[in-house]
Amino acid sequence: MPDLPARPDLDQLRHQAKDLLHAAQHGDPAAVARINAVSDRFILSTAQLALAREYGFASWARLKLEVERRDILNSRDLSRLARLLAEHPELATAGTLGYMAMLRFDHDRLGLPPDLPGTGAMVRALIEAGAPVNGYPGDKETPLITAASCGDADVAKVLIEAGADIEAISAPDSGGVPSGTALQHAAVFGMTEVVDVLVAAGARIHDLEMAAAAGDVTGWPLDRFTRQSRIRALVFAADHQRLEVIDQLIAAGTPVNEPDAEWERLPLHTAAGSGRAASIRRLLDHGADPSLRDPRHHTTPLEECLREDSPRHREAAAILRP
Numbered sequence: 001m002p003d004l005p006a007r008p009d010l011d012q013l014r015h016q017a018k019d020l021l022h023a024a025q026h027g028d029p030a031a032v033a034r035i036n037a038v039s040d041r042f043i044l045s046t047a048q049l050a051l052a053r054e055y056g057f058a059s060w061a062r063l064k065l066e067v068e069r070r071d072i073l074n075s076r077d078l079s080r081l082a083r084l085l086a087e088h089p090e091l092a093t094a095g096t097l098g099y100m101a102m103l104r105f106d107h108d109r110l111g112l113p114p115d116l117p118g119t120g121a122m123v124r125a126l127i128e129a130g131a132p133v134n135g136y137p138g139d140k141e142t143p144l145i146t147a148a149s150c151g152d153a154d155v156a157k158v159l160i161e162a163g164a165d166i167e168a169i170s171a172p173d174s175g176g177v178p179s180g181t182a183l184q185h186a187a188v189f190g191m192t193e194v195v196d197v198l199v200a201a202g203a204r205i206h207d208l209e210m211a212a213a214a215g216d217v218t219g220w221p222l223d224r225f226t227r228q229s230r231i232r233a234l235v236f237a238a239d240h241q242r243l244e245v246i247d248q249l250i251a252a253g254t255p256v257n258e259p260d261a262e263w264e265r266l267p268l269h270t271a272a273g274s275g276r277a278a279s280i281r282r283l284l285d286h287g288a289d290p291s292l293r294d295p296r297h298h299t300t301p302l303e304e305c306l307r308e309d310s311p312r313h314r315e316a317a318a319i320l321r322p
Contacts, residue, residue, distance in 0.1 A: 004055055006109050007074065008067045013051065017060075021047035065091075073099055074110055076118035078125060085129045092129035100126065101143045101159075105150035120154030124162070133162045141170035141185075148186035153193040156182070166203045181206075187213035190274050192240045208233045212249070215242040222252035228261050230254040238267040238279045246282050256288045264296040272301035272320060275312035280319050290320055 023031035024042050032042075038053055039046035048060040057063040069091055072080045085092055100123050107114050123143075127133055135142045144164040147155040160166065172179045183203040186194040187210055199205070199214045208225055211217045212233035222230060234254050237245040246267075250256055259266045268288040271279035280301070284290065290301050297304070302320040305313050 010067050017048040017051045076122050092126050092131045097126050097131040097143045101146035101155050102150050104152040120158040123155050123158045127162045133164050142168045145170050145182045145185050148182035148194045149189050151191035153197050156194050156197050160201045190239045209236050212237040212245050213240045232260045234267045235260050235265050235270050238271040239274050241276045241279045243282050250286045256286050259295050266294050268301045269294045269304050272305040275316045277315045
């Protein structure tokens with residue numbers, strides 16, 4: 001069964017149905033079989049139904065509704081969303097909240113700009129229309145964990161205000177991250193703004209690594225932690241540009257040029273890959289070696305930085321170039 005394109009176009013789908021009908025009318029065996037799967041009549045409505053069924057929808061009308069739903073969500077059009085939910089209230093509970101929570105992550109695939117204002121307002125409207133703020137039993141992760149992983153702080157704020165469970169745990173196979181809370185997901189994926197939102201809302205910090213990501217290791221006696229725990233904490237501090245924590249960890253004897261054994265990440269490489277110029281400068285001041293290659297990708301910090309083209313990555317690259 002084919003998937004709909006990321007941004008389905010209704011006119012293109014209409015043309016696909018017409019092309020299918022014309023091919024069947026001219027005796028194309030594959031086209032004939034596709035329409036015969038739903039009807040023995042070769043007319044436009046049966047070609048449309050065959051196409052809708054192939055995309056996983058019960059009818060052409062349901063396919064059209066899905067195209068409209070996606071367009072409204074992608075454009076973050078509140079007035080159109082209100083009209084759609086008035087006519088089809090069931091759509092508020094049909095995975096729409098998760099779609100919005102992922103929109104900032106999916107912007108490139110969807111051909112949308114990276115700055116997506118209005119996602120929080122859309123989520124608020126969906127919750128008011130009955131979307132379950134914590135998702136459904138059996139979901140791999142809650143909408144808040146999705147928003148944390150994808151870096152949408154506005155959506156995270158709205159979900160928290162609506163009573164989302166900050167300490168909910170994701171399934172072990174959710175998003176390539178071991179089972180964890182929204183804070184752990186935001187920390188692992190470098191979503192600092194969401195980390196700050198969650199910490200301000202009272203999210204519990206369970207380990208030194210999360211404390212480093214949050215920017216405060218007060219109350220975490222560094223001399224009691226293993227070398228590897230402190231290296232991992234330094235990686236998180238570098239990723240989230242927590243300069244004071246970087247200083248504290250290195251002052252406690254944490255090596256700056258050793259990788260985290262579990263994920264094989266070096267602090268300088270991590271900061272470079274995230275475009276964290278201030279972290280790069282601080283780590284270099286502490287003796288980080290820009291010529292080292294990381295164990296996993298065998299790349300230098302500069303090569304990690306050049307994987308992305310953004311203003312902050314260009315600034316970071318300028319620091320790292322010989």
